[in-house]
Amino acid sequence: MLIRVEIPVDAAGIDQLLRNAFPTSEEAELVHRLREDGLLTLGVVATDEEGGVVGYAAFSPVYVDGEDRQCVGLAPVVVDEAHRRQGLAEKIIYEGLDSLNEFGYSAVVVLGEPAYFSRFGFQNAAEHGLHSKLPGTEASFQVYPLADGEMENCKGVVEYSAPFGRG
Template identity: 70%
Template sequence: MLIRVEIPVDAPGIDSLLRGAFGRGAEADLVHRLREDGLLTLGVVATDEEGGVVGYAAFSPVWIGGEDCQWVGLAPLAVEDAFRRQGIAGQLICEGLDMLNEFGYRAVVVLGDPGYYSRFGFIPAARSRLHCRWPGAEAAFQLFPLADDALEGVSGQVEYADPFNQLAL
């Protein structure tokens, strides 16, 4: 198993993985649009021995009250069924967080299971007076500060890139 930054040749494998993992095309279309619009900050893949994509994590920019605070959102995250429960998703998350930290990003947000993401240090965004546009998502909307002062002077609505507005949650 190799965890690395995605390269152009991975795109078809990522597309196929996302369509299979989510049982629909919305997430694959989302990643395609983010890539096309130059809004894919980081893509991390897990590949098998033959180089096939078996896991993927995408990170794209988010804004707080319309301001670029050097934050990103983690979505989508997927692992092929045959490779689940092996820690691959966790490896993708950790590798992504490490890379983003090295690149100077200040925080990461995610909309997901608090029980799962808290294992990696994500905390409820509501504690910092931050929320997303999707009603009823308060418990699932979480953040991971990469910089010590990432939360200073920020509050309000975290806005994802426009392609997320077309995604049905």
């Protein structure tokens, strides 16, 4: 298993993985739009011995009070059904967090199950002064601070980039 930053040749495998893993094509279309609009900050893939994509995590810009404050959102995260429960999602997410930290980003936000994402160090975003623009998401909106002191610049209402709002 190889965990690495996605390259252009991975796009078809990522698309197929997303279409197979989710009940609709919404996530595949989202990643396509992010890539097409130049809004895919980072994509991390897990590939099998033949180079097939078996895991993926996308990171894209989010805006805090309408400004780019070097924060990104994590979505979607997916692992092929045959490779689940082997710690692969954890490896993909950590690879992304490490890379974003090296690139100088401030924080990563995620809208997801707190019990799951807290395992990676995500914390309730409201406790850090971040709030989702989406109503009713306070409990599931979480943040992973990437560098000490950087969260001071990331306080306010978070909005995902335009492709997340398209149907």
